[in-house]
Each structure stands twice: as structure tokens, then as C-alpha cells.
Amino acid sequence: MPPGQGTTADSDVLVVGAGPAGLTTALQAHAHGATVRVVDRRANRARPSRAMMLHARALEGLRPLGVTDELLNRADTTPEARIHLGRHVVEARLGHADLPDTAFPHLTLVRQADVEDVLCLALQARGIHVDWGVEFHGFEREPALASTQSLVRAELHPAGGLGRNLAEHHVSRFLAGCDGQSSTVRGLTGAQWRGGPYGVEAVMADLELDGSLDEGLLHVAVGAAGLVFLFALGEGATWRMLATRPAAPAPGARFGQLGPPVSAEEVARLVGESGLGGSGLGAAVSEVRWSAQIPLQHRIASTFGASPVFLAGDSAHAHSPAGGQGMNNGILDALNLGWKLGFASSAGTPLPELLDSYGQERRLAARRVLALTHVIFFGEASPHPVARLVRSALPVFAPVLPLLLRQRWLTSKGIRLLAQPFVNYRGSAISRDRMPGAGGWPRPGERLPDGPASVGGRVARLHDLTAVPGIHLLFERDAAPGTLGAGPAFPAGPGSPLVHVHRLTSHPGRGVVAVRPDGYVGYRCGEADPGELGSWLRLVGAAD
Numbered sequence: 001m002p003p004g005q006g007t008t009a010d011s012d013v014l015v016v017g018a019g020p021a022g023l024t025t026a027l028q029a030h031a032h033g034a035t036v037r038v039v040d041r042r043a044n045r046a047r048p049s050r051a052m053m054l055h056a057r058a059l060e061g062l063r064p065l066g067v068t069d070e071l072l073n074r075a076d077t078t079p080e081a082r083i084h085l086g087r088h089v090v091e092a093r094l095g096h097a098d099l100p101d102t103a104f105p106h107l108t109l110v111r112q113a114d115v116e117d118v119l120c121l122a123l124q125a126r127g128i129h130v131d132w133g134v135e136f137h138g139f140e141r142e143p144a145l146a147s148t149q150s151l152v153r154a155e156l157h158p159a160g161g162l163g164r165n166l167a168e169h170h171v172s173r174f175l176a177g178c179d180g181q182s183s184t185v186r187g188l189t190g191a192q193w194r195g196g197p198y199g200v201e202a203v204m205a206d207l208e209l210d211g212s213l214d215e216g217l218l219h220v221a222v223g224a225a226g227l228v229f230l231f232a233l234g235e236g237a238t239w240r241m242l243a244t245r246p247a248a249p250a251p252g253a254r255f256g257q258l259g260p261p262v263s264a265e266e267v268a269r270l271v272g273e274s275g276l277g278g279s280g281l282g283a284a285v286s287e288v289r290w291s292a293q294i295p296l297q298h299r300i301a302s303t304f305g306a307s308p309v310f311l312a313g314d315s316a317h318a319h320s321p322a323g324g325q326g327m328n329n330g331i332l333d334a335l336n337l338g339w340k341l342g343f344a345s346s347a348g349t350p351l352p353e354l355l356d357s358y359g360q361e362r363r364l365a366a367r368r369v370l371a372l373t374h375v376i377f378f379g380e381a382s383p384h385p386v387a388r389l390v391r392s393a394l395p396v397f398a399p400v401l402p403l404l405l406r407q408r409w410l411t412s413k414g415i416r417l418l419a420q421p422f423v424n425y426r427g428s429a430i431s432r433d434r435m436p437g438a439g440g441w442p443r444p445g446e447r448l449p450d451g452p453a454s455v456g457g458r459v460a461r462l463h464d465l466t467a468v469p470g471i472h473l474l475f476e477r478d479a480a481p482g483t484l485g486a487g488p489a490f491p492a493g494p495g496s497p498l499v500h501v502h503r504l505t506s507h508p509g510r511g512v513v514a515v516r517p518d519g520y521v522g523y524r525c526g527e528a529d530p531g532e533l534g535s536w537l538r539l540v541g542a543a544d
């Protein structure tokens with residue numbers, strides 16, 4: 001191309017990686033106006049699951065994309081756990097928590113393979129098919145025709161080193177690197193990968209057990225060396241085991257990825273040493289159908305990217321499996337990034353504050369989640385003498401644990417903690433508060449909790465109202481009716497499929513609350529003002 005001539009984009013967003021983060025980024029960006037292409041170096045979608053849990057916040061964020069019903073169909077939403085402490089067995093019910101501010105008041109056990117399948121099917125239903133067997137190798141920026149923003153020219157190859165002469169170039173306005181812990185995109189952005197490896201690694205196995213272990217339940221065995229989880233979610237076998245052991249680096253094993261198998265004897269040793277064999281249930285491994293060792297690390301990228309190249313999911317942060325946060329956190333990144341890329345793709349002007357807010361918001365959130373998983377993992381799996389001592393002492397408390405676990409508030413608090421209630425975007429450049437000190441609504445940057453509301457005489461839940469893609473403007477009962485008619489033009493405003501207006505007859509007052517597509521409040525005011533509201537909508541690309 002001759003210098004200065006510029007070019008046009010093949011798609012608005014190129015997503016590299018079709019794991020949970022990439023698939024969600026694609027769905028969310030498409031739902032908010034972008035054209036999308038997704039590539040993945042794998043030959044097809046099939047791979048054993050790593051994640052087994054989805055938390056309420058991720059389900060809430062996915063709901064407007066129309067995938068939660070199918071996810072819940074494939075999930076166990078009333079899980080029961082048996083915690084094995086030496087000879088004691090303690091029951092815990094993890095469905096029906098006391099959490100009135102969410103539509104998903106339960107722990108949700110679901111295989112990562114099902115999550116990916118549901119997301120893939122949703123993309124297909126929108127005419128987007130993942131390009132499997134396509135590997136991303138690099139990118140360069142180039143000027144765009146009729147725009148001051150640069151485009152991204154990505155170099156794509158058939159995967160596996162085949163057909164290097166078949167390289168293809170794809171030009172997009174934005175590039176989303178959702179390519180996992182060994183991210184090629186991250187390497188090319190120059191972001192540092194801060195943190196380090198864990199001294200223990202995960203072992204997963206699908207297996208059959210002899211003995212009288214209750215089927216269909218989650219079993220957690222607390223041994224001095226670490227916790228062993230048995231999920232009734234095996235793929236091709238009854239049980240999926242997740243355990244840890246001192247790291248034993250193997251050739252070809254990559255952090256966070258399913259590595260080489262471990263021996264059947266080693267799997268049997270891990271189950272045996274957890275105490276399950278001697279718990280009176282006589283649980284002993286009779287068959288191992290599949291296994292993998294997985295090196296673990298705790299890391300965070302020094303930046304989550306800057307327009308036009310962004311990182312999301314494991315390419316931006318790497319967790320231990322403790323608390324089941326990695327996939328959830330990647331989905332939350334994607335829900336945050338996707339709508340911003342969608343709006344930025346359709347806006348006539350660059351939206352620097354909106355695009356910069358992705359990294360500001362999600363990097364801080366990831367640091368907090370990383371800290372949480374670090375602490376839980378220390379308790380679950382650390383070989384440190386203090387952690388071992390605490391685990392060895394737990395059976396002493398077995399008689400009082402049932403009393404504690406029967407307290408619904410305690411399990412509810414635990415389930416809520418896993419849904420990351422500590423994440424907020426209050427300090428974000430796109431959080432605007434014109435009602436400081438006023439109560440009743442969350443502050444901008446905080447999640448909108450679910451709750452009852454009436455709209456035009458109809459009783460609804462707030463999260464039912466916001467369960468379609470776009471920005472939701474919640475007008476209090478007496479807010480000036482002309483607020484949206486006067487002031488700026490709203491090309492994406494009332495009448496547009498991406499800005500929805502709800503007048504809440506149940507909520508007296510004259511204010512307005514704007515809810516972002518990822519479920520966080522972006523703006524609130526005590527007295528509806530068309531100028532201010534218009535300026536916030538322009539800031540996020542929903543108005544010209």
C-alpha cells in the first residue's frame with residue numbers, strides 16, 4: 001500500500017482465542033454494534049474442562065446475551081457438598097442462598113466445556129462462526145482511510161506450522177487478545193507479566209471409585225497436604241478430581257493449560273492421602289479415564305492494553321483454581337470490554353475515555369481477585385507449615401462445623417464472596433455522580449443490585465428490565481418527562497435498540513440512573529438534566 005493512502009477494516013473487532021473470554025468478548029461486542037471475527041489455533045472446540053463453577057456476577061452479566069437459561073439447564077444450581085475431615089463428614093447445601101439482590105442466589109456447578117459450547121452456539125445463532133485452526137502470529141498498525149484512528153493488520157496462519165505460505169492478513173479496528181496465559185498478543189504489546197509460579201501444581205483426573213461415596217454430590221476431602229475435590233461432573237467418567245501436589249515441571253507443560261497425564265498410581269495416592277480411603281467410605285480409585293498435570297502461576301499484566309489492542313481473560317491475569325475465579329474473571333473482563341468496543345466501533349468519533357476505562361477498571365478488579373485467590377489457595381494447598389497445621393487441626397472443629405454451615409447467612413456470605421462483591425469501578429473516568437450523598441441508588445461504578453420495581457403498573461425486577469443488551473436509563477417516577485426530548489440528539493437514544501428508557505413508578509423522585517451494559521451504574525443524578533445526561537451518553541458513545 002502506498003504511504004498515506006490508508007485502508008479499510010475487514011471487521012471492527014478481531015478476537016484471538018475462543019475460550020470463555022474470547023467468546024464472550026465477541027458476543028458482547030456484536031450485541032453492541034460491532035462486526036466480529038474470532039480465530040483460534042485449536043482444530044475445534046472440544047477440549048477437557050478446567051473450570052467447574054460459574055458465579056452470580058458472571059451469570060448476571062451474561063443474561064442480556066440470552067445465554068443464561070441454557071447455561072442453567074446444563075448446570076447444577078442446588079449443589080450439595082460433603083466435606084470430609086478425617087472420619088467426620090460435614091454436609092453443606094450450596095443452592096438457595098439468602099441473596100435477594102441477585103437472580104442467581106446459588107453456587108452454579110457447570111463444566112467449562114458446556115459454557116464454551118453455549119457461547120459458541122449463541123455466536124453461531126448470530127451468524128458468527130469461530131475460525132478454528134487459525135493461529136495469530138503478529139500485528140502492525142496502519143492508518144485508516146477517512147479516520148484519524150489507526151487500524152490493526154493481523155497476520156494469521158493455518159495452525160501447527162502448516163502452510164506458512166498461506167498467511168492471511170486481517171484488518172480490524174480493534175484487536176482483543178483473549179489467547180490465554182501464554183498470550184502472543186500480550187508479548188507483542190510489551191506488557192510485563194508480573195508475578196511468579198506457584199510451588200504446587202494442579203492434577204485433574206476423570207475417574208471411577210469403589211466404595212460408598214454418595215453420588216451426584218461435591219466431595220471435598222481436607223488432608224494435611226491439601227484439599228482434594230471430587231465433582232460429579234466427570235467427562236466420560238463419574239468423578240472429576242481436582243487435587244494439588246508439589247510442582248513437577250514436565251516438558252511441554254504450559255502454565256494454566258492441561259499438560260501431560262499423571263500415572264494412575266499417582267491419582268490413587270492423591271485420593272488415598274486425602275483421607276477418603278480411610279473415612280469409612282472406603283473410596284478407592286478403580287479406574288482413571290483421563291488425567292493431566294497443570295502448572296500454576298499468579299500473574300497480572302502491567303497493562304491490559306490501549307486502543308486499538310486489548311487483553312482479556314487469562315492473557316491479562318493468571319490465577320490458581322482456588323475459588324473458581326479465572327473463567328469468571330475472564331468473562332467479566334469480556335463483558336466490560338465488549339460493549340466498549342461495540343460502541344466505539346459505531347461511534348463517529350474516537351472515545352478515548354471509554355476505551356481507556358477498560359484497563360483502569362479491570363486491572364484493579366483483577367488485582368483484588370488475584371489477592372483473594374492467593375489467600376484461598378494458601379489455605380487449600382500451600383505446603384507452608386502454618387497452612388498444613390490449620391488443615392490438620394480442622395477435624396477438631398468437625399463437631400461444630402455442621403452448626404456453622406446450617407447458618408444460611410454464613411453459606412450465603414461465602415457464595416456472595418465468590419461473586420466478587422468487592423469489585424467496583426467508582427474511580428473510573430466514566431463513572432459520573434450528580435447526586436453525591438443521596439441514598440437509594442448505588443454510586444456510579446457500583447453494580448446495580450436486583451430488586452423489585454414497577455413500570456407502568458407492571459411489577460418487575462430491575463434485572464428483568466436490564467436483561468437486554470444496551471444502556472438502561474432508569475427514570476424515577478417524577479423525573480421531567482422532557483429530559484430526553486430536549487438537549488442533544490440521541491442517535492443511539494430512545495428508539496435506538498441500544499438505549500432503553502424505563503420509568504419506575506415504584507421509585508418516587510426526580511432523578512435518573514444510567515446502567516451500563518455490563519450491569520454497573522455509570523451515571524446518577526437527583527434532578528434529571530438533559531445536558532448532563534447527554535454529556536454522559538456522549539462520553540460512552542451512546543449519543544452524538
Ligand SMILES: Cc1cc2nc3c(=O)[nH]c(=O)nc-3n(C[C@H](O)[C@H](O)[C@H](O)COP(=O)(O)OP(=O)(O)OC[C@H]3O[C@@H](n4cnc5c(N)ncnc54)[C@H](O)[C@@H]3O)c2cc1C
Nearest residue numbers: 017019020021041051052053136180313314324326327328
Ligand atoms: C485446574 C483448574 C481449575 C479451574 N477451575 C475454574 C473454575 O472453577 N472457575 C473458573 O472461573 N475458572 C477456573 N479455572 C480457570 C479457567 O479455566 C481459565 O481462567 C479460563 O479457561 C481462561 O479463559 P480464557 O478464555 O482467558 O483463556 P483460555 O481458556 O486459555 O483460551 C485461550 C484460547 O486462545 C487460543 N490461542 C492461544 N494462542 C493463540 C494464537 N496465537 N492464535 C490463535 N489462538 C490462540 C487457545 O487455543 C485457547 O483456545 C481453572 C483453571 C484450572 C487450571
